[in-house]
Amino acid sequence: MKKYKDIVGDGGSNIVAQVEAQHARLKARLAAVRHVVAIVSGKGGVGKSSLTANLAAALAREGAAVGVLDADLNGPSIAKMLGVRGMKLRVTEAGVEPPVTAQGIRVMSMDLLLPSDDAPVTWDATSQVDSHVWRGNMEANALREFLADTAWGSLDFLLLDLPPGADRLSTLAGLVPSLSGTLVVTIPTDVSHLVVKKSITVARATGAPILGLVENMAELFQGTGGEALAAEFGIPFFGSVSFDPRLAVAADAGVPFVTEHADTPAGRALLEIAGRVRATLDAPSHSRPLTSSPLPSGERQEPDR
Amino acid sequence: MKKYKDIVGDGGSNIVAQVEAQHARLKARLAAVRHVVAIVSGKGGVGKSSLTANLAAALAREGAAVGVLDADLNGPSIAKMLGVRGMKLRVTEAGVEPPVTAQGIRVMSMDLLLPSDDAPVTWDATSQVDSHVWRGNMEANALREFLADTAWGSLDFLLLDLPPGADRLSTLAGLVPSLSGTLVVTIPTDVSHLVVKKSITVARATGAPILGLVENMAELFQGTGGEALAAEFGIPFFGSVSFDPRLAVAADAGVPFVTEHADTPAGRALLEIAGRVRATLDAPSHSRPLTSSPLPSGERQEPDR
Numbered sequence: 001m002k003k004y005k006d007i008v009g010d011g012g013s014n015i016v017a018q019v020e021a022q023h024a025r026l027k028a029r030l031a032a033v034r035h036v037v038a039i040v041s042g043k044g045g046v047g048k049s050s051l052t053a054n055l056a057a058a059l060a061r062e063g064a065a066v067g068v069l070d071a072d073l074n075g076p077s078i079a080k081m082l083g084v085r086g087m088k089l090r091v092t093e094a095g096v097e098p099p100v101t102a103q104g105i106r107v108m109s110m111d112l113l114l115p116s117d118d119a120p121v122t123w124d125a126t127s128q129v130d131s132h133v134w135r136g137n138m139e140a141n142a143l144r145e146f147l148a149d150t151a152w153g154s155l156d157f158l159l160l161d162l163p164p165g166a167d168r169l170s171t172l173a174g175l176v177p178s179l180s181g182t183l184v185v186t187i188p189t190d191v192s193h194l195v196v197k198k199s200i201t202v203a204r205a206t207g208a209p210i211l212g213l214v215e216n217m218a219e220l221f222q223g224t225g226g227e228a229l230a231a232e233f234g235i236p237f238f239g240s241v242s243f244d245p246r247l248a249v250a251a252d253a254g255v256p257f258v259t260e261h262a263d264t265p266a267g268r269a270l271l272e273i274a275g276r277v278r279a280t281l282d283a284p285s286h287s288r289p290l291t292s293s294p295l296p297s298g299e300r301q302e303p304d305r
Numbered sequence: 306m307k308k309y310k311d312i313v314g315d316g317g318s319n320i321v322a323q324v325e326a327q328h329a330r331l332k333a334r335l336a337a338v339r340h341v342v343a344i345v346s347g348k349g350g351v352g353k354s355s356l357t358a359n360l361a362a363a364l365a366r367e368g369a370a371v372g373v374l375d376a377d378l379n380g381p382s383i384a385k386m387l388g389v390r391g392m393k394l395r396v397t398e399a400g401v402e403p404p405v406t407a408q409g410i411r412v413m414s415m416d417l418l419l420p421s422d423d424a425p426v427t428w429d430a431t432s433q434v435d436s437h438v439w440r441g442n443m444e445a446n447a448l449r450e451f452l453a454d455t456a457w458g459s460l461d462f463l464l465l466d467l468p469p470g471a472d473r474l475s476t477l478a479g480l481v482p483s484l485s486g487t488l489v490v491t492i493p494t495d496v497s498h499l500v501v502k503k504s505i506t507v508a509r510a511t512g513a514p515i516l517g518l519v520e521n522m523a524e525l526f527q528g529t530g531g532e533a534l535a536a537e538f539g540i541p542f543f544g545s546v547s548f549d550p551r552l553a554v555a556a557d558a559g560v561p562f563v564t565e566h567a568d569t570p571a572g573r574a575l576l577e578i579a580g581r582v583r584a585t586l587d588a589p590s591h592s593r594p595l596t597s598s599p600l601p602s603g604e605r606q607e608p609d610r
Binding site: 042044117202248 | 425
């Protein structure tokens, strides 16, 4: 199996020594991004990546400069959903040039570094048996590299598609102190709400505002609605996206659903949700001048080892 | 937020010093379990937990002694799906007595230790910012405790419901050298197959046989079928479970679907899959006498720190 080190070459070796310089690059990269938004759920399979891909396309449609980072290292799917799977990465002086979709979205994902479909990401531990000792740390290092070493350029929105697991957002919030907010995704089942509630607690603890709650696969299940969940936690409800099998077809085909099916119930809902995300972030309390540094020198520097 | 240490009390403190004794307990516990089966997917939300709950009920229906360990610490849902949420754990000389469902299934889950719905599991790091350094290790420790300290008793089947993430199986295989096999779950979309393929590679690397592939939510999506995926990887195809919204209703209500809807297409498919799991494990090549030790002394002892 390919190890992360083999895949990224020099970028993966001597990782600790490079961290100082990486922090500076990360800071510079994020200073050129107006809004960094994490899409979280806790529960897997609720359509987090599909929502992320469609929000990116909806925002790009309105003329925004949009980037998407697939923060799911073990189950990356954004590159496929946005049609850039298999595209070559170009390394320039400015960093790794992310592939650009037909909609103009810049995409970075572990998927673009893996040699084949069935290659998992494994960490360079003595054996897989003790890989868990390193996993958390290596994942954080990989995400830091993706953020710092990708030539994102100037962006209005950088969307971060998080993996399932209520705990992953803490790691990311540590890497991105300038996180503008989180968007929480659920489906209308009690089982999903149970898991999503834990994510809301983690999202609150990051200090970044929870922008809103989105419900996917509405009408497919008969459980409690996302609107009630949002009300329970005092979070804005951003809307319900009906289940439409063409959402999965679009994801498999690599063309965002909103690009081809804007005038459907699910398409309209997605465009409306994108509008709410944009309006919330562009409200005076959220705006941040492009030139400001998101990481005041010496603040929230995270210990690395 | 509650820390894992607060939740488990003494069991969580001085964890390293207790490991030696825990290894011995783990060994003794697993010696009384005929078959340990991991249910994996890589992709979240493909109905892994629902399948686990229904397999457990189907096997128990046939008179087997069945236990289920919810190995998803961050998004536990098995306790709810099997109707034991909120039940008190009883600590006896033999260990922690797992709640028993109406179907006779013994269940252990992080969910039974959490004080409220919205409480996530957090690890006792200096700050959440560097929690990722400890996460992998603490998760492995928690799973080891669940396996070693639960009074499972004699079991025919212990089903382990794994969290999403292709990498989690390595950790578990390190803890359970006697793993009888893995069951891989997918849904008929290319995006799911892409992630599941990585899990198949990880599952193969554990050395435990892949028992079969199960397809959930058949007919809901129009993508490639699980049967083709199974054929591509030379894995037995165990069957397709049609999408039935009552599967989610049953999960929310805590009554296994097969208990109330055995005579439906999805119910029959689940019972058949359980029969295949049983037949595969009871085949001569898989059988292991109840009294044998699964951990030859000194073998595959994992370094702990």
